[in-house]
Amino acid sequence: MSEHDKRESESTHNPSRRALLKAGFAGGAAVATSGVAAAATPDPLITEIQDWNRYLGEGVDARPYGMPSEFESTVVRRNVPWLTADAVASVNFTPLHELDGVITPNGLCFERHHGGIAEINKADHRLMINGLVENELVFTMEDIMRFPRENKAYFLECAANSGMEWKGAQLNGCQFTHGMVHNVMYTGVPLKYILEEAGIKPEGKWILPEGADASHMTRSIPMEKALDDCMIAFKMNGEALRPEQGYPLRIVVPGWEGNMWVKWLRRIEVGDKPWHHREETSKYTDLMEDGKARRFTWEMDVKSVITNPSPQAPITHGKGHTVLTGLAWSGFGKIKRVDISIDGGRNWKTARIDGPSWSKSVHRFYYEFDWDGSELLLQSRAIDEAGHVQPTKDDLRAARGGNSIYHNNSIQTWHIRPDGSAENVEIS
Amino acid sequence: MLKSLNRLFLAAVILVAASSVVQAADLKAGKKVFKKCAACHAVGEGAKNKVGPHLNDVFGRTAGALDDFKYSKAMIKAGEEGLVWTDETMDAFLLKPKKLIKKTKMAFSGLKKEKDRVNIIAYLKTFSTGVEEAEPASEEEQSANEETATTQVAAASSASNTNQNYQKSQGKFGLGRIALNEEVTAWDIDIRPDGKGLPVGKGTVAMGEPIFAEQCASCHGDFGEGIDRWPVLAGGQGTLTEERPEKTVGSYWPYLSTVYDYIRRAMPFGNARSLSDDEVYALTAYVLYLNDVVEDEEFELSNENFNDIRLPNEENFYPDDRSEEAHYADKSEPCMKDCKPEPARVVMRAMVLDVTPESEGEGSLE
Numbered sequence: 001m002s003e004h005d006k007r008e009s010e011s012t013h014n015p016s017r018r019a020l021l022k023a024g025f026a027g028g029a030a031v032a033t034s035g036v037a038a039a040a041t042p043d044p045l046i047t048e049i050q051d052w053n054r055y056l057g058e059g060v061d062a063r064p065y066g067m068p069s070e071f072e073s074t075v076v077r078r079n080v081p082w083l084t085a086d087a088v089a090s091v092n093f094t095p096l097h098e099l100d101g102v103i104t105p106n107g108l109c110f111e112r113h114h115g116g117i118a119e120i121n122k123a124d125h126r127l128m129i130n131g132l133v134e135n136e137l138v139f140t141m142e143d144i145m146r147f148p149r150e151n152k153a154y155f156l157e158c159a160a161n162s163g164m165e166w167k168g169a170q171l172n173g174c175q176f177t178h179g180m181v182h183n184v185m186y187t188g189v190p191l192k193y194i195l196e197e198a199g200i201k202p203e204g205k206w207i208l209p210e211g212a213d214a215s216h217m218t219r220s221i222p223m224e225k226a227l228d229d230c231m232i233a234f235k236m237n238g239e240a241l242r243p244e245q246g247y248p249l250r251i252v253v254p255g256w257e258g259n260m261w262v263k264w265l266r267r268i269e270v271g272d273k274p275w276h277h278r279e280e281t282s283k284y285t286d287l288m289e290d291g292k293a294r295r296f297t298w299e300m301d302v303k304s305v306i307t308n309p310s311p312q313a314p315i316t317h318g319k320g321h322t323v324l325t326g327l328a329w330s331g332f333g334k335i336k337r338v339d340i341s342i343d344g345g346r347n348w349k350t351a352r353i354d355g356p357s358w359s360k361s362v363h364r365f366y367y368e369f370d371w372d373g374s375e376l377l378l379q380s381r382a383i384d385e386a387g388h389v390q391p392t393k394d395d396l397r398a399a400r401g402g403n404s405i406y407h408n409n410s411i412q413t414w415h416i417r418p419d420g421s422a423e424n425v426e427i428s
Numbered sequence: 429m430l431k432s433l434n435r436l437f438l439a440a441v442i443l444v445a446a447s448s449v450v451q452a453a454d455l456k457a458g459k460k461v462f463k464k465c466a467a468c469h470a471v472g473e474g475a476k477n478k479v480g481p482h483l484n485d486v487f488g489r490t491a492g493a494l495d496d497f498k499y500s501k502a503m504i505k506a507g508e509e510g511l512v513w514t515d516e517t518m519d520a521f522l523l524k525p526k527k528l529i530k531k532t533k534m535a536f537s538g539l540k541k542e543k544d545r546v547n548i549i550a551y552l553k554t555f556s557t558g559v560e561e562a563e564p565a566s567e568e569e570q571s572a573n574e575e576t577a578t579t580q581v582a583a584a585s586s587a588s589n590t591n592q593n594y595q596k597s598q599g600k601f602g603l604g605r606i607a608l609n610e611e612v613t614a615w616d617i618d619i620r621p622d623g624k625g626l627p628v629g630k631g632t633v634a635m636g637e638p639i640f641a642e643q644c645a646s647c648h649g650d651f652g653e654g655i656d657r658w659p660v661l662a663g664g665q666g667t668l669t670e671e672r673p674e675k676t677v678g679s680y681w682p683y684l685s686t687v688y689d690y691i692r693r694a695m696p697f698g699n700a701r702s703l704s705d706d707e708v709y710a711l712t713a714y715v716l717y718l719n720d721v722v723e724d725e726e727f728e729l730s731n732e733n734f735n736d737i738r739l740p741n742e743e744n745f746y747p748d749d750r751s752e753e754a755h756y757a758d759k760s761e762p763c764m765k766d767c768k769p770e771p772a773r774v775v776m777r778a779m780v781l782d783v784t785p786e787s788e789g790e791g792s793l794e
Binding site: 078079080081082084085086088089114115116128129130131134135136137138139143144146147168169170171172173176193196197198199208210214215216218266267269271273275276277278281282285287289290291292293294295296297298299301311339343344345346347348349377381383387388389391392395396398399400403407415423424425426427428 | 612656744768
């Protein structure tokens with residue numbers, strides 16, 4: 001291995017931001033001096049034959065279930081240990097700054113468990129429908145696979161995503177400020193088929209999905225939503241749900257708080273009133289400044305964030321043509337438009353949305369510009385098809401105070417310095 | 429004391445030795461049993477003390493000997509008197525913790541099955557260096573056993589569900605089968621604010637106190653004050669408009685039914701569904717007492733008087749009205765040009781707080 005390869009592979013293995021920045025400076029310096037330099041040296045990666053150009057690699061039996069390149073080993077979910085008392089009732093975060101497109105890979109979808117990951121053999125799993133139905137039923141997974149299926153991509157966002165940011169800029173990276181969201185193509189059965197199979201009694205106005213894990217998670221969902229677009233899903237992005245996402249079965253509640261998407265779904269009760277369980281009273285209620293609290297704040301509001309550049313993904317190439325990208329989503333439908341500001345919200349330009357535009361699914365946006373190397377205050381502002389405009393943090397604080405934890409969909413600001421580094425800030 | 433302790437173990441050793449000949453340890457099964465312990469104990473690389481001490485290198489260690497863990501006085505005393513963790517002492521402790529060390533703060537009743545203890549000890553020993561490893565059943569033997577077991581379970585479950593005596597679904601697709609009453613009763617444990625779902629039963633504050641001390645206090649604190657970042661259950665009245673509101677059962681929760689429902693479905697953490705209905709009534713009564721909602725230790729909560737109890741904050745919840753907030757009510761097109769009179773200034777930075785976890789290979793920016 002040549003010196004260059006070694007350096008190259010060391011920095012890919014261990015891409016500290018400091019190293020990245022250094023590389024950035026070096027690159028910048030090279031650009032700056034290239035006009036004066038006598039002759040450019042040929043790139044040994046091109047002129048020298050590399051190991052992988054010559055020797056045979058592993059065969060098809062080496063990776064029966066393929067994993068990402070070893071050079072992508074820092075692309076992982078990360079935890080913020082001080083947030084919760086124990087990792088079995090905690091959360092980790094999707095590395096949004098490392099991803100592109102609109103689909104989140106299964107192994108990178110953020111996790112939130114209340115009693116750890118339940119490991120259930122699908123042969124041992126049952127789904128029960130009980131309560132205000134004509135016939136209380138039990139299904140095996142095999143039964144469920146015999147209903148007509150649908151394929152739909154939806155975002156799932158934890159209601160507490162960005163919750164640490166209410167009182168000010170706190171966590172320095174969009175993985176931590178915005179990473180409690182993922183976007184997955186689900187395969188499953190429309191919930192209405194399952195409920196109709198049992199026969200909903202006229203007084204049945206609410207459902208209560210329940211998980212089989214040690215927390216026996218429950219949430220009340222109005223029947224109207226259950227019959228509209230909820231589904232019970234067994235596949236994500238084409239393969240079986242991952243255990244940490246509820247294998248073998250979860251409920252999908254499009255556009256609504258992630259907490260409602262009960263994993264390891266084992267029972268759905270039909271009732272005439274909501275249950276007011278722990279996760280819809282003591283948690284997931286929004287405390288206002290006057291000490292009163294909103295409840296049943298189900299929809300996830302219109303939101304967007306610039307994923308690159310961002311604190312974990314600084315600009316390393318110096319000034320010149322720069323690609324800015326990010327994600328936008330709304331629990332009220334499609335994203336109509338995303339605007340970008342590079343001067344902290346004084347002036348806005350419309351970004352380009354690329355990739356599929358599906359209802360209640362993330363949209364990918366790009367904004368390409370020529371960076372002059374000066375300081376930037378980057379912001380994105382999404383508008384959904386229902387006409388909601390993403391508010392500022394000051395708007396939200398004026399309406400709700402600083403203690404409502406959930407549903408912070410405000411505009412995020414990243415401060416870019418001349419060296420390309422980025423920081424989570426609040427601005428005047 | 430030490431002598432008698434040793435004699436006790438000697439007796440135990442003989443018993444264990446006699447029976448463990450036939451009992452080959454199963455590491456995988458041990459790992460599974462350890463899940464019962466994992467809420468309080470960590471093991472493996474980077475394991476830290478949690479509610480209980482980490483268990484790396486526990487074998488060969490004197491009881492109560494980790495410097496950075498706050499043991500019960502009883503555990504430290506046992507260590508001073510010579511208690512060292514070995515197969516035998518650990519087996520005796522796991523069988524009935526409070527029998528070996530009467531005042532240990534470990535709130536765990538014990539592992540009755542010898543097989544579980546043998547397996548968990550074998551599993552834990554894989555994290556202890558310098559001890560003789562228990563000889564695990566050979567890999568093949570183990571996986572063969574497991575395969576048979578899985579096949580049997582699969583066969584049993586599909587058999588249990590294709591049982592000819594089940595009634596088929598009457599629905600459009602004819603999929604699934606009619607649930608039996610016993611099955612619905614086994615799973616339908618939810619309680620509503622109007623009392624629907626409450627089981628028949630009762631329990632007093634005084635009965636709840638020792639259960640709370642044994643099952644709940646290691647996380648929630650003796651008075652519901654919360655240890656580390658575990659939930660605070662009591663106090664906080666009048667703090668909801670303050671800078672740091674404390675949301676407890678007494679200060680925030682709207683309905684008592686939620687307390688009963690949640691304890692019954694998810695507590696104690698790591699041993700859900702292990703309490704009797706009466707114990708849940710007693711604990712719920714005790715939580716009311718901690719919150720000064722009831723003041724008499726003899727107060728008895730039951731399905732009869734449950735609906736008479738109201739929590740103080742019930743009236744302070746209202747439905748979602750986000751759509752009426754000024755920024756959503758305003759449907760005009762957002763400003764695109766010269767939207768602020770002055771250039772924007774940075775007024776707050778995340779790096780000042782410095783609370784972002786460092787990832788491997790990622791230092792914070794200077």
